[in-house]
Amino acid sequence: MHKIVKTESLAPSMFLMEVEAPKIAAKRKPGQFIMLRIDETGERVPFTISDGNTETGTITIVYQVVGKTTAQMAALKPGDSILDVVGPLGKPTHMEKVGTVCCIGGGTGIAIAYPIAKGLREAGNKVLSILGARTKELLFYEDQVRSISNELLVCTDDGSYGQKGLVTEMLKQLIDRGEQLKLVVAIGPVPMMKFVAKMTKEYNIPTIVSLNPIMIDGSGMCGGCRVSVGGATKFVCVDGPEFDAHQVDFELLTKRLASYREEEAKSYDLYKHNCKLGRG
Amino acid sequence: MDAKERMKIPRHKMPEQKPEERRKNFNEVPFGYPEDIAMEEAQRCLQCKKPSCMKGCPVEVNIPAFIKLVAEGHHWEAIKKIKETNSLPAVCGRVCPQESQCESMCIVGKKGEPVAVGRLERFAADFERKAGKAAKPDLAPPSGKKVAVVGSGPAGLTVAGDLARMGHKVIIFEALHKAGGVLVYGIPEFRLPKEIVQAEVDSLVDLGIELQLNEVIGKADTLDELLQNGFDAIFVGTGAGAPIFMNIPGENLIGVYSANEYLTRSNLMKAYLFPQYDTPIIKSNVVAVIGGGNVAMDSARTALRLGAKEVNIIYRRSKDEMPARAEEVHHAEEEGIIFNLLTNPIRYIGDEKGKVIAVECQKMELGEPDQSGRRRPVPIVGSEYIKEVDTVIVAIGNGPNPLIPNTTPDLQLNRKGNIVASLDTCKTSKRGVFAGGDIVRGAATVILAMGDGKVAARSIDAYLKDPAWWDRPAPEPQPEKKKE
Ligand SMILES: Cc1cc2nc3c(=O)[nH]c(=O)nc-3n(C[C@H](O)[C@H](O)[C@H](O)COP(=O)(O)OP(=O)(O)OC[C@H]3O[C@@H](n4cnc5c(N)ncnc54)[C@H](O)[C@@H]3O)c2cc1C
Ligand code: SF4
Ligand code: FES
Numbered sequence: 001m002h003k004i005v006k007t008e009s010l011a012p013s014m015f016l017m018e019v020e021a022p023k024i025a026a027k028r029k030p031g032q033f034i035m036l037r038i039d040e041t042g043e044r045v046p047f048t049i050s051d052g053n054t055e056t057g058t059i060t061i062v063y064q065v066v067g068k069t070t071a072q073m074a075a076l077k078p079g080d081s082i083l084d085v086v087g088p089l090g091k092p093t094h095m096e097k098v099g100t101v102c103c104i105g106g107g108t109g110i111a112i113a114y115p116i117a118k119g120l121r122e123a124g125n126k127v128l129s130i131l132g133a134r135t136k137e138l139l140f141y142e143d144q145v146r147s148i149s150n151e152l153l154v155c156t157d158d159g160s161y162g163q164k165g166l167v168t169e170m171l172k173q174l175i176d177r178g179e180q181l182k183l184v185v186a187i188g189p190v191p192m193m194k195f196v197a198k199m200t201k202e203y204n205i206p207t208i209v210s211l212n213p214i215m216i217d218g219s220g221m222c223g224g225c226r227v228s229v230g231g232a233t234k235f236v237c238v239d240g241p242e243f244d245a246h247q248v249d250f251e252l253l254t255k256r257l258a259s260y261r262e263e264e265a266k267s268y269d270l271y272k273h274n275c276k277l278g279r280g
Numbered sequence: 281m282d283a284k285e286r287m288k289i290p291r292h293k294m295p296e297q298k299p300e301e302r303r304k305n306f307n308e309v310p311f312g313y314p315e316d317i318a319m320e321e322a323q324r325c326l327q328c329k330k331p332s333c334m335k336g337c338p339v340e341v342n343i344p345a346f347i348k349l350v351a352e353g354h355h356w357e358a359i360k361k362i363k364e365t366n367s368l369p370a371v372c373g374r375v376c377p378q379e380s381q382c383e384s385m386c387i388v389g390k391k392g393e394p395v396a397v398g399r400l401e402r403f404a405a406d407f408e409r410k411a412g413k414a415a416k417p418d419l420a421p422p423s424g425k426k427v428a429v430v431g432s433g434p435a436g437l438t439v440a441g442d443l444a445r446m447g448h449k450v451i452i453f454e455a456l457h458k459a460g461g462v463l464v465y466g467i468p469e470f471r472l473p474k475e476i477v478q479a480e481v482d483s484l485v486d487l488g489i490e491l492q493l494n495e496v497i498g499k500a501d502t503l504d505e506l507l508q509n510g511f512d513a514i515f516v517g518t519g520a521g522a523p524i525f526m527n528i529p530g531e532n533l534i535g536v537y538s539a540n541e542y543l544t545r546s547n548l549m550k551a552y553l554f555p556q557y558d559t560p561i562i563k564s565n566v567v568a569v570i571g572g573g574n575v576a577m578d579s580a581r582t583a584l585r586l587g588a589k590e591v592n593i594i595y596r597r598s599k600d601e602m603p604a605r606a607e608e609v610h611h612a613e614e615e616g617i618i619f620n621l622l623t624n625p626i627r628y629i630g631d632e633k634g635k636v637i638a639v640e641c642q643k644m645e646l647g648e649p650d651q652s653g654r655r656r657p658v659p660i661v662g663s664e665y666i667k668e669v670d671t672v673i674v675a676i677g678n679g680p681n682p683l684i685p686n687t688t689p690d691l692q693l694n695r696k697g698n699i700v701a702s703l704d705t706c707k708t709s710k711r712g713v714f715a716g717g718d719i720v721r722g723a724a725t726v727i728l729a730m731g732d733g734k735v736a737a738r739s740i741d742a743y744l745k746d747p748a749w750w751d752r753p754a755p756e757p758q759p760e761k762k763k764e
Contacts, residue, residue: 023500023501024500027499027500037457041550041556041557041558042558043549043558043559044457044549044559068558069558083457084457084493084494085494086455086457086494086495086496087496087499087500088499088500089496089499216541216544216545216549216559217455217456217544218496219455219496219499219521219681219683220521220522220681220682220683221455221465221521221522221523221540221544221681222523222538222540222541222544223522223523223525223537223538223540223541224537224538224541226532227532228532233525233527233531233532238682238683251634252532252634255534255633255634255635256532256534256634258534258633258634259534259535259562260560260562263554263555263560264560266555267554267555267558267560270555
């Protein structure tokens with residue numbers, strides 16, 4: 001059992017949760033993830049660790065409510081518990097001083113981009129960050145990211161905050177003004193990562209993305225998390241989660257993520273229905 | 281009764297669910313022997329002075345002794361006798377390949393059908409469980425030594441049980457949220473009810489063994505960290521848990537599963553109870569299962585129970601070469617699984633959504649024997665055909681999981697990535713670290729994994745009592761054993 005010590009709403013349907021997991025808190029490195037199972041009948045679901053505290057023995061995850069499990073999580077309060085938390089899993093981000101790097105976070109990806117940007121800054125890089133969201137209220141972690149960035153660009157699709165536009169347009173601005181980007185790290189929705197990858201490929205800038213396929217065990221046993229990278233099949237949970245963006249088959253990832261759309265919808269609807277009944 | 285009379289008693293069938301019924305449920309297929317039948321079957325044993333059956337048992341169960349006790353109605357004593365050497369009898373009685381082990385050597389089998397050793401073992405174990413109390417073995421006084429067991433499959437459980445009996449403190453680290461390894465995530469409920477595995481695990485916990493679930497060694501702690509943190513020895517029994525794919529086009533389409541994923545979803549995560557349980561599994565109409573081992577049979581029969589209309593086994597050799605247990609092939613046939621032998625998939629075809637809709641197969645013929653001693657399948661040119669399917673389950677084998685090897689540089693591996701350990705001692709190249717089961721042998725069997733567990737427990741005990749044991753010359757490590 002892992003006690004929840006803090007919950008916070010970051011944006012509509014976007015939440016933060018701090019859970020007790022002392023060993024993971026002590027071990028975790030940027031880029032790694034956990035698998036959790038909320039209760040006996042729950043699924044095993046992966047979440048990237050966005051922060052942690054060795055002293056309090058807690059780790060932080062950020063999630064968006066998209067289905068039953070995340071809706072259930074959002075209903076939990078401090079003092080409640082999560083049944084199983086496994087980790088830290090996956091390979092940590094390779095931290096190296098390369099010069100100027102650009103870290104791009106979109107949606108919940110912001111929470112994952114943050115520790116990586118922080119690590120890259122600590123490794124001595126000049127960090128230019130870009131945060132993007134559909135609209136103002138979906139943006140979070142702005143101050144945190146700013147505090148570890150040499151410069152931060154913020155954009156929204158509808159122009160309600162920051163510049164109006166997509167993260168790719170912000171990236172273009174940086175390139176156009178002559179920033180010598182040695183590395184781009186892009187984390188967010190699959191289409192966003194795909195378009196960033198397409199663009200940086202044109203400019204020949206090495207780019208890393210963090211992938212989030214469906215996982216079951218998270219330790220290389222099931223093969224459910226497989227993706228195609230450079231034509232070879234990789235297991236994201238042990239070979240990743242980070243890969244060379246220019247080699248990733250995003251189409252395949254998108255399709256495989258949709259494997260259980262119907263079942264997920266069914267399970268979520270049932271949950272919502274039961275919740276309403278429960279509230280009477 | 282004299283030997284002649286005994287030989288005349290025919291081998292008793294085990295009553296089981298009818299195929300038409302069982303293909304619709306996940307309940308266990310065979311019901312087990314009722315007491316009177318078990319006692320009659322036990323009469324068939326000739327009580328050989330030099331029992332050849334025992335030569336076929338990797339954990340050295342005293343077969344004639346326990347069978348005699350069953351014949352006399354002393355079932356409680358019978359299970360105690362078995363448990364002297366076998367800590368998972370209810371499991372072994374169900375899934376051991378007895379026909380190629382103890383029973384294949386039984387003298388009665390020379391003329392007729394061998395004594396049903398496996399079914400009798402199952403009877404004794406079930407008798408104990410139904411009695412609601414476990415035959416608890418005596419424990420040696422605490423030695424003050426602490427051993428880490430990585431992986432809770434049959435190898436890990438066996439070594440843990442034996443070490444606890446020898447007085448050592450044992451902590452089992454398991455990556456998943458349930459103990460049992462393949463017994464809980466792989467082998468389906470209808471062949472091995474999960475409550476039986478749980479009961480066996482519980483009786484180990486009763487011996488004072490600590491279980492730390494959700495702990496992935498190599499990630500949470502490395503072997504070196506365990507050794508630094510006060511463990512005197514480590515046993516690695518992490519199994520063969522990395523699915524192998526054929527690397528043919530379309531293998532990543534939606535609906536193409538590894539058997540591990542398919543079975544884990546169904547067994548461990550209870551997808552067959554969706555949406556009561558949250559883990560989904562694809563609903564299939566026509567399924568192709570690639571492979572001919574137990575894993576393939578289990579996958580096929582699971583798919584059937586999950587509602588598939590048609591399930592096809594696709595296997596590249598002939599039925600004689602199938603590695604699956606004869607009993608399970610027979611069960612699968614009875615349930616209506618279709619066998620496409622001497623057939624191999626060459627690519628999978630998908631629709632625009634990336635979902636598999638067909639498999640292209642090629643017929644094979646048997647050529648010259650290969651390294652495994654079996655005749656090598658050779659493709660027949662021009663024999664390709666397309667079969668429409670909506671689910672594919674790839675069950676062609678498992679390789680070693682790389683997490684521990686990757687984080688333990690001084691652990692010697694073989695060409696395939698399995699840990700090199702002596703089969704006589706389970707000693708690895710790293711001081712204080714022992715290994716056994718599928719991680720050493722490649723995908724093998726429950727009983728061989730348990731046999732390794734026994735050997736390892738003896739070695740670990742010797743090492744803990746006298747660290748100089750490690751440096752004594754031992755038989756050369758045998759890196760590779762022929763398998764499948
Ligand atoms: C579907 C299926 C059906 C089978 N049917 C039969 C049968 O009928 N008869 C038979 O004899 N054999 C059968 N087998 C083979 C048999 O199950 C295996 O040979 C046996 O389970 C191997 O035991 P093991 O202890 O070596 O490993 P496993 O049972 O594989 O257990 C290994 C355990 O280690 C854990 N682990 C792995 N890595 C780590 C880590 N880094 N940290 C912590 N824990 C870790 C795993 O989660 C797992 O629980 C079958 C196998 C499968 C897959
Ligand atoms: S070989 Fe057969 S008859 Fe002889 S002791 Fe063993 S089981 Fe009994
Ligand atoms: S989640 Fe099972 S192999 Fe990656």
